[in-house]
Amino acid sequence: MASAQKEISISEFFAKNRHLLGFDNPRKALLTTIKEGVDNSLDACEEGGILPDIGIEIHQLEEDRFRVIVDDNGPGIVQEQMSKIFGKLLYGSKFHSRRQSRGQQGIGISAAGLYGQMTTGKGVVITSKTIKGKAIRLGVQLDFTKNKPLVTGEEELGDWDRKHGTRFEVELEATYQRGLRSVDDYVKQTAVSNPHATLRYLPPNAEEARVYERASKEVPAQPAEIKPHPYGVELGELMKMLRDTNSRWLVGFLQEEFCRVGRKKALEIIELAKLGEKSYPTRIAREEADALYRAIQKTKISAPPTTCLSPIGEKRILEGLQKECDADFFTVSTRPPAVYRGNPFQIEVGIAWGRPGSDRLDVDQEGRITKTRKKRAKVDTEDLLGNADESVRVLRFANRVPLLFQQSGCCFTKAVSATSWRNYGLSQSKGSIPTGSAVILIHMASVWVPFTSEAKEAVASYPEIQKEVKLALQEAGRKLGAHIRREKKVASEFEKRSYIDQYLPHVGIGLQEILGLTAREREEAVDNLKETLETNRKIG
Numbered sequence: 001m002a003s004a005q006k007e008i009s010i011s012e013f014f015a016k017n018r019h020l021l022g023f024d025n026p027r028k029a030l031l032t033t034i035k036e037g038v039d040n041s042l043d044a045c046e047e048g049g050i051l052p053d054i055g056i057e058i059h060q061l062e063e064d065r066f067r068v069i070v071d072d073n074g075p076g077i078v079q080e081q082m083s084k085i086f087g088k089l090l091y092g093s094k095f096h097s098r099r100q101s102r103g104q105q106g107i108g109i110s111a112a113g114l115y116g117q118m119t120t121g122k123g124v125v126i127t128s129k130t131i132k133g134k135a136i137r138l139g140v141q142l143d144f145t146k147n148k149p150l151v152t153g154e155e156e157l158g159d160w161d162r163k164h165g166t167r168f169e170v171e172l173e174a175t176y177q178r179g180l181r182s183v184d185d186y187v188k189q190t191a192v193s194n195p196h197a198t199l200r201y202l203p204p205n206a207e208e209a210r211v212y213e214r215a216s217k218e219v220p221a222q223p224a225e226i227k228p229h230p231y232g233v234e235l236g237e238l239m240k241m242l243r244d245t246n247s248r249w250l251v252g253f254l255q256e257e258f259c260r261v262g263r264k265k266a267l268e269i270i271e272l273a274k275l276g277e278k279s280y281p282t283r284i285a286r287e288e289a290d291a292l293y294r295a296i297q298k299t300k301i302s303a304p305p306t307t308c309l310s311p312i313g314e315k316r317i318l319e320g321l322q323k324e325c326d327a328d329f330f331t332v333s334t335r336p337p338a339v340y341r342g343n344p345f346q347i348e349v350g351i352a353w354g355r356p357g358s359d360r361l362d363v364d365q366e367g368r369i370t371k372t373r374k375k376r377a378k379v380d381t382e383d384l385l386g387n388a389d390e391s392v393r394v395l396r397f398a399n400r401v402p403l404l405f406q407q408s409g410c411c412f413t414k415a416v417s418a419t420s421w422r423n424y425g426l427s428q429s430k431g432s433i434p435t436g437s438a439v440i441l442i443h444m445a446s447v448w449v450p451f452t453s454e455a456k457e458a459v460a461s462y463p464e465i466q467k468e469v470k471l472a473l474q475e476a477g478r479k480l481g482a483h484i485r486r487e488k489k490v491a492s493e494f495e496k497r498s499y500i501d502q503y504l505p506h507v508g509i510g511l512q513e514i515l516g517l518t519a520r521e522r523e524e525a526v527d528n529l530k531e532t533l534e535t536n537r538k539i540g
Contacts, residue, residue, distance in 0.1 A: 011144035022455035030174035036108035037070030044074035052197035071167035076130035087149025119173035127167040135160035189402035192320035215319040232342015327354035333476035345446035349472040410458035415469035424477040425484030
């Protein structure tokens with residue numbers, strides 16, 4: 001039995017359990033591949049301070065075979081790193097970094113290449129050019145028994161159509177479908193949450209690409225990296241940090257290795273743990289580390305800084321929703337930064353409400369009710385707003401990335417269902433998503449999003465997160481409720497005015513017959529009555 005024991009490579013494990021990464025069926029495999037490529041492109045462009053210009057192409061080769069191409073205008077990748085980034089799982093720069101980013105584990109894009117290799121026998125083709133370097137094209141496969149990249153081809157390109165950027169190509173077994181939770185839906189939602197990016201999307205068998213132009217010309221502020229917060233460190237990790245630190249004294253260790261811990265706070269922790277400030281961190285025993293850990297939990301420490309976050313922002317959420325929703329009311333609510341397990345996060349909620357393509361009633365400065373014809377939003381695909389008798393569309397985002405699957409198990413959906421939307425003018429059955437022609441956008445920005453699985457499809461239901469989401473929904477809901485009540489009032493007044501227009505001429509005829517008025521006197525009487533009634537019904 002002992003001779004049969006052997007080490008299992010991480011890539012070999014995921015090759016057999018690819019459903020854990022979102023490759024459990026051909027339709028999701030296509031979406032996951034594109035999502036991972038776009039995530040990498042957006043992160044690279046933003047880190048380089050470049051407005052993203054991203055191309056997405058899907059070419060159907062056979063009934064169940066597709067070639068996926070994702071290219072960007074980012075800063076490019078140096079040749080030494082190309083094979084490792086795309087041909088080795090758990091290789092990246094973001095796992096240990098405490099700042100907001102789309103990618104976290106260094107698995108996604110290499111897993112997409114692994115899936116393509118498993119289903120078609122072909123590896124990925126990468127073309128990349130740095131600002132000062134030359135364009136290099138590399139063929140890469142993954143040796144999944146050793147989790148190492150294998151370079152199958154290398155070519156230097158004399159001329160490339162981009163000054164700098166990266167192009168990712170892979171062939172895979174997949175299925176392309178339209179509708180909800182499709183690639184089309186993902187691209188549209190990505191355009192909403194990233195209004196600073198231009199996306200060019202070419203679906204299978206299409207003659208021209210759909211272009212989602214950027215609505216903002218400002219690159220999002222790059223979040224700063226922070227040190228771990230004491231509340232987010234467990235005992236085992238604390239012991240490892242004590243062993244690995246370069247600090248000579250325990251008081252220096254607490255100040256240098258953690259954020260929000262100054263000398264005064266460090267001495268308070270050490271005194272509570274009954275240790276010495278000049279204790280050697282590397283010689284701290286397990287019992288002493290446990291006492292130190294418990295002292296940290298009992299000490300009141302300020303929340304971590306939020307410079308590590310880069311929320312979308314109210315202005316950009318409005319720009320994204322207005323660009324893709326044919327609605328007549330928009331509102332955004334942003335919660336102050338909060339903390340779970342020592343990790344800072346921030347919740348943003350946007351709501352679009354209206355009747356797509358319908359006329360709009362409003363009140364002018366003089367209090368008169370006006371009726372205006374709404375212009376259809378200039379988009380190439382179906383509007384995000386649904387019908388009034390359908391469930392409200394919930395758009396879930398984590399670090400600007402759309403979450404399309406496992407909606408029922410997501411913290412965001414549970415918060416929407418737990419909110420009483422009847423108070424805000426929407427129909428709702430108990431414990432369910434409300435119905436109405438509306439879109440609810442929920443975004444979580446965090447240094448570490450607690451996904452329910454490696455596929456990153458739903459957010460775990462931490463009480464702190466669910467509470468913040470619900471508070472943001474209620475705040476936006478109150479604004480929506482005020483607008484809906486006002487619209488109902490305006491509609492009621494418009495209906496009453498229509499009665500005036502309909503029946504007042506008959507009143508004039510009756511007055512003419514009773515009082516013996518001339519036709520001119522009748523018209524003057526009708527005009528006076530109409531003016532008096534309009535004045536009395538004037539809406540402030």
